[in-house]
Amino acid sequence: MEYVIEMLNIRKEFGNFVANDNITLQLEKGEIHALLGENGAGKSTLMNVLFGLYQPEGGEIRVRGKKVDISDPNVANSLGIGMVHQHFMLVENLTVTENIILGNEPKKMGMINIKDSAKKVAEISKLYGLDVDPYAKIEDISVGMQQRVEILKTLYRGADILIFDEPTASLIPQEIDELIAIMKKLIIEGKSIIIITHKLQEIMDVSDRVTIIRKGVGIGTVTTAETNPEELATLMVGRQVTFKTEKGPSFPTEEVLKIQDLFVEDYRGVVKVKGLNLSVRRGEIMGIAGIDGNGQSELIEAITGLQKVKSGKITINSNDVTGKKPRKITETGIGHIPQDRHKHGLVLDFTVGYNAVLQTYYNKPISRKGIMDYKKVSEKAKKIIEMYDVRCQGENALARSLSGGNQQKLIIGREIDRNPDLLIAATPTRGLDVGAIEFIHQKLIEQRDHGKAVLLISFELDEVMNVSDRIAVISDGKIIDIVNPEETTESELGLLMAGHSKDQMIVVGDEVVLKEGEDRNV
Amino acid sequence: ACGTDKAKDTEKDTEKEDTTTAPEVNEGAISIAMVTDTGGVDDKSFNQSAWKGIQDYGKENGLEKGDGGYDYLTSTDMADYEANINRLAHRDFDLIYGIGFLLKDAIETVAQQNPETNFGLVDEESEVANVASIMFKEQEGAFLAGVAAARMTKSNKIGFVGGMEIPVIERFHAGFVDGVAAVNPDIKVDVQYTGNFDKAEDGKAAANRMYSSGVDIIFHAAGGTGNGVFSEAKERKAADKDAYVWVIGVDSDQYEEGKVGDENITLTSMLKRVDIAVKLTAELAAKGEFPGGTITTYGLADDGIELADSRGAIPDDILAEIETFKEKIVSEEIVVNKDPKAKK
């Protein structure tokens, strides 16, 4: 078989830390090759070496059989290697076209030839079925669209070896389906692909082979058709992993959160929540399923007091909190794991300890009469680090130096530790490996079992189905139905999320589909 | 006080004798030094003039620059005043000048701490026994400048650009307005204070406004801001050789500053002869007649204030008329106003 890429015995060190220890990865022409490993195993590092962002300390790279020295991304580009990064490399205030042509701009009399560029972008996107508006600004388009721009960037440069670093972590299910379709199309067009993902099912669905690394060491490569998710997980983690989170029945008691006829605008002044009613009780996990942009963010912001309520009423533990200040609301018993952990969840330049008390620093025992007791801060931090298995170099390490998964564990620990009556968890497991996900799910269920309420917002059907006791489906700013996960299928849920009601569906075999004559209004 | 110092001084001079070949050192000479205000020693204004006086005295008496001879220190900010004066006192100069009204407190403080040393203060009044105050009647010179302007104007519009509204500048202002009025009470003097001494662009804009509104002669008392007045006038002259625009300079002879090719737009300058006053005070001190505790005010009468050579810009008949006014002032027939607000 012909290898387009051979990374042989790659070694990469950061100071005294070995991130990649003699890892070998071989990519066949026309295959989709998955790269699997826990958070921090060294996957991104390996790919950054391939893309020329890092220089390896050892090993060699062959491209199409020829030994190469990829000293910077330019070299990678000219070798036909393109990379879609884990954190998008897009300039937010530039347009789609500008981002794509950046560094390789068609010129006309010294000026950028934007028209031709946009045309070319449109052509390529049509060829691969990537639907984008060449003139839209990045900051105005959805995450899925941004990712398509990233892919276009590589295609525009004529890449035929594509690296995708966790491309699905921030996509909604529909977008994931589209991406998979795109990848398959790319293979047909003769490209080869390396994909990093934590979702084992995706690996099973798209990949031809899988290379697994554990703590910087290459474990080996297996053929997808000859393996299964359980085996992959075991190889990756080094122990048995349970998939379906164990959870007993729920025993809901009194109501914690009650939302009546709520209307909320987003920061642009567009009404996003339109007459929403919801009630969450102690002892249950209420999942919110819906397509991104249907009012989820605004709903959370309204509950937590970060966005003004236009009309309607929110009560927590029978206290009317409508229009109250965030802190007042928090104090009525809310914990909140925000969707964007870097922007809202943590002060990255604070230590782990400071972050651990970000919600409680102003109260006894952390502070007394306005004076902080930093001994108590350390104690609290140590407790959270231990109980939630936050891997870091102690409570004085900067939050910035933690891996994403550990940052998330820190936030979860901080919020649960306050013992809130209602825990709002927004996409709490995004980008985490299966081990970490399992751990977080357990914590949410524990909360419930202690008689607390949990509101789980997630775009991953799997997660909502597995963890929730009830699922409220949100569409266009309203809860259109509340279903029991035991009695619902994923396809039914998908249709509900797309805005269809139950009486528009029928069951055919074990699939739920739309009745004849009903439009798919996705 | 002087006697003891002199003894020390001669000691020093003899020490120096073998290293330097100073030409006939005047035995009775004293060592003198000065501290500038933040303008620096070459501000083309009173610091420069004072330094000239000190150098003149030093050279005439065969002194060397440095300890035991003559020297200066520059202040870069207000906090330097006292420190600099102290440094000089520590170096045992016999007579130390503070140049500028801002140095009053510093001079007084150090003077009280060093009763054996003599101090001079320019532009402010002090009653401390070992401080001689040197004041100037700027208004008298400004008056003559006003006369010149009033006679030379063709448009009967005259301007005055001042820096900050502080007493010295107001004396210029008052005297100038007085002088103009003495010739022709109908001439309106367009007065503008820019509020600074270091913004040439403001001086320039003010001059532009004045010239644009028909003013043809501007007297400035605005330090660096006045640079802008000159540059505006020069541009007008450069653009049109026949343009009738003039500037009257201040403190030192600003003829050089007015050159536009072969032309010159400096009408005259009002000179403040700090050099004469400084030298004179030193000579008194050397004679043991140091005027400590008293205020000496220099004016037209003692050539402490005068108009610079106009180099032909002002015709002789007008010069004669100016001379007449000068005599009237010297004889105190005319007493020039020194406060612009005290309207007569």
Added chain:
Amino acid sequence: MSNRVINLLVPIISIILGLLVGAIVMVASGYDPVKGYIALFDGIFGNVYSMGETVRQISPYLLAGLAVAFAFRSGLFNIGVEGQLIVGWFAAAYVGVAFDLPKMIHLPLALIAAAVAGALWGLVPGILKATLRVHEVIVTIMMNYIALHVVNALIKAVSGSYKTDKIHPTASLRSEFLSNLTNFSTLHYGIFVALAMVGVTWFILEKTKTGFELKSVGFNDHASKYAGMNVNKNIVLSMVISGALAGLAGAMEALGTFGYMASLSGFTGIGFDGIAVALLGANTPLGVVFGATLFGSLKYGSGNMPNAAGIPLEIVSIVIALIIFFVASGYIIRVALGRLNKKKEAK
């Protein structure tokens, strides 16, 4: 080499490098660097008088540096320390002149007046930033000029002259004791006020919950808002405290060094130097002590270079600027030290 040693070495190496380049400049322009540096050294440590003056010079730098540093810690760039200092200077001088009170009341009152005046001057950009998101850099630059002109007009209005009267001794920071101790230098109790404020700012930043909030807002205002902090309140508070510190720097001049205020023809420069002082000290209160000491000593001592060696004092500004460069470029010094270290270990 431990991290601690390196942290200490970086500024020391920077100072040496700065002096070295300064020496080269002196040689190149025909001056004797040895004589020059002896003059500089004498200017700082030569006798008790210079030492007194050096310490006196350090006091306003301490406060100005603290003011800049404090704002920086909450993410604000206060270029307005200069203006806040000027209004503080005037307020202290005014209170010192206008009232007749026992020292126990008068001096604190004058200090408070200065702090309040500076605080008010900081309040304007603070409020504009908090409510309208107007960039504080522009507003503080404008407020500097406004302070200059307004104070000059006020001096004239209250005293009828270009300067205020002398403050009453009851409001003075001057001390016979300190002055005698240092051979009549103008050293005054202000240094203790300044050091006390170092303690106070350190305490606020490192010990109080307000400090926790201010730093949090400075690093990430979004997360702070999520954590229930009042971001706008903290912005205003930070500017107010920063302004108060700057106002106190003005009080040093009013109640200590000068005992009056005279019309200013331009900025004092202390406020701008405060930026360098703060940043030299990495915006920590203790670092500011280092920055102010370095800055104040060199600034004051430089006056002795034309005095004792006939060298233009600009050479010292060049040296100071170079030192700042080198300290700021500490990264490269660290890299060099690291290499050196490795080599040594290899041996």
Added chain:
Amino acid sequence: MSFLELLYFIVPITISYAAPLIFTSIGGVFSERSGVVNIGLEGLMVMGAFIGILFNLMYVDTFGAWTPWLALIAAMLVAAIFSILHAVASITFRADQVVSGVAINMLGIAVALFSVKMIFGKGQTDFIQKSIPRFNVPILHEIPVIGPLFFKGIYGSSILAIMVALIAWFIIYKTPFGLRLRAVGEHPMAADTMGINVTRLRYIAVIISGGLAGIGGAIYSQTMTNDFGHATINGQGFMALAAMIFGKWHPIGAMGAALFFGFAQALAISAPGIPFLANVPTVYLHILPYVLTILALAGFIGRANAPKASGQPYIKGKRL
């Protein structure tokens, strides 16, 4: 003064006040757009002002009427070279950009004054004989109203300033270089992965800012003071910084802000000729430009966002 006369006076003054600020603030735009904060504009202007005068004095006999223009080029070159210090410190040595800028300011004035003392033996230079002249734009200045407002008695340097603003706009928004510049200031790592040399681009931007600030300083010294001394550039660089922020890091915006400052200043200075302002106490006039600026910012300009990466050194591979 009639209203029109007032305008005939204020508009040209506004433009001449603004010219040095336009150059310098656009220099700032280039630097900050690339992600390097340049608070050292003041020091760079000082350098330019000094070199402009020095060159003018030295070569006026050789170059005659061309001298002030060639002096601008000399000032541009020297200030550009001087700005490399800032680039080295803040880009290569990863220094705090504000600190490095402060050092540039100190160094600029110190080096310039030190040189003046070495060369002239005194605290300021002599006066130049050939300053930048004012002229009437042929034909255009005869257009009624517009002519006297914009084309009569103006400095070539003012026209240059406006042209530079337009050219800067063109470069930043229409050329590949501009696109890269904006990308680097916003998201250097993204630019890096696209094969753009972040370091090189930032060096170029800082050097451009040095050159433009140098020209700004030289225009100032050759139109306003005609000599160079310690107070020649006194806060102009900081005003340019303010203009850049006021103009939202946009060259045309910066030009607008500089013109606004110029206008406010011209208005204050011309107040004695304006009936209803003539009797206002001078202190109000002196603070007028600054108060107007604050009001304008508070009133209708509102929030401005700096380029996202400005102020941060770019370190390859650093996690976001």
